[in-house]
Amino acid sequence: xxxxxxxxxxxxxxxxxxxxxxxxxxxxxxxxxxxxxxxxxxxxxxxxxxxxxxxxxxxxxxxxxxxxxxxxxxxxxxxxxxxxxxxxxxxxxxxxxxxxxxxxxxxxxxxxxxxxxxxxxxxxxxxxxxxxxxxxxxxxxxxxxxxxxxxxxxxxxxxxxxxxxxxxxxxxxxxxxxxxxxxxxxxxxxxxxxxxxxxxxxxxxxxxxxxxxxxxxxxx
Ligand code: 5RP
Numbered sequence: 001x002x003x004x005x006x007x008x009x010x011x012x013x014x015x016x017x018x019x020x021x022x023x024x025x026x027x028x029x030x031x032x033x034x035x036x037x038x039x040x041x042x043x044x045x046x047x048x049x050x051x052x053x054x055x056x057x058x059x060x061x062x063x064x065x066x067x068x069x070x071x072x073x074x075x076x077x078x079x080x081x082x083x084x085x086x087x088x089x090x091x092x093x094x095x096x097x098x099x100x101x102x103x104x105x106x107x108x109x110x111x112x113x114x115x116x117x118x119x120x121x122x123x124x125x126x127x128x129x130x131x132x133x134x135x136x137x138x139x140x141x142x143x144x145x146x147x148x149x150x151x152x153x154x155x156x157x158x159x160x161x162x163x164x165x166x167x168x169x170x171x172x173x174x175x176x177x178x179x180x181x182x183x184x185x186x187x188x189x190x191x192x193x194x195x196x197x198x199x200x201x202x203x204x205x206x207x208x209x210x211x212x213x214x215x216x217x218x219x220x
Contacts, residue, residue: 004030006118006209007082011035013207013214014080014116020045023073025106026060027081028053028099031116035080036060050076052106053099054163070106079110083117083203084129084196090115090203090219091179095132095196098162104194107201115203119210126179130155130170131186132196137167139191146189147171150182166193 001009011034018024024039026032026049036056039049040063048066050073051057057067070076081103083092092115094100107113131152135143144154152171160168176182179199186195206217 001211003118003120006211007031007116008034008209009214010116010118010207010209012038013216014114015039015042017078017080017112017114017205018042018046019077021047022077023047023068024049025076025079025110026051026056027079027103027106028056028097029082031082031118032056032080033059035116036063036065039063039065050106052081052102053097055097055099070109073109076106076110078112078114079107080114080116081107083115083121085123085126086115086117086121086203086206087123087126088220090206091126092198092202093126093129093131093196094198095134095168096129098132098134098157098160098168100132100196101134101162101164101194104198104201107198112205113201113203115206117206117208119208122208125176126197127174127176130172131174131176133169133171133186134162134164134166134193134195135169136191136193140167140169143189143191144169147186150185151175164193
């Protein structure tokens, strides 16, 4: 099985978590793109979706799935999204697709976060993947200097503007032994919109695509 086939297996399994007549929280990325295709096969059973990016919204609409404004939705039972890294504690790094802020907002509203990923995303400790940080453009250099003080090596993601009109710093070489504290410390820097650590709001369930198919993993 290729990595992409493993992503697809995890994405299809996530349909088990979609309730009839519900509005589904939908993330962003190549794994979620498989999920959107799977969701389209049951689109008559759901009301629609709330999306974490313009990219996913376009895909959902192209499949005939209604996209709701989060402000008009009271209850979101599940949010289904990928990850760049995930630990056995269900802490994640996200934001490889630059959608981290909207992802964090939709995840905060949802009762349950279902992470879908291929098996390359499981790691013992976070931080091999550079941590994305969304930053207000005028604060970019200041925030970069503050991130260096936290031990990281920030790199400006050239040519990328987020759906919120901001920029991304990818932070290499951070020592993320304590993801909860690191998430707080980075968010406390003035000019940071949010960072890609999902520790305070981690996943509730992980569906991993593996050569043996999709496996459901719960937190320890
Ligand atoms: C986008 C994300 C994605 O969930 C993450 O980058 C994983 O992407 P993929 O499914 O393509 O591996 O956080 O901002």
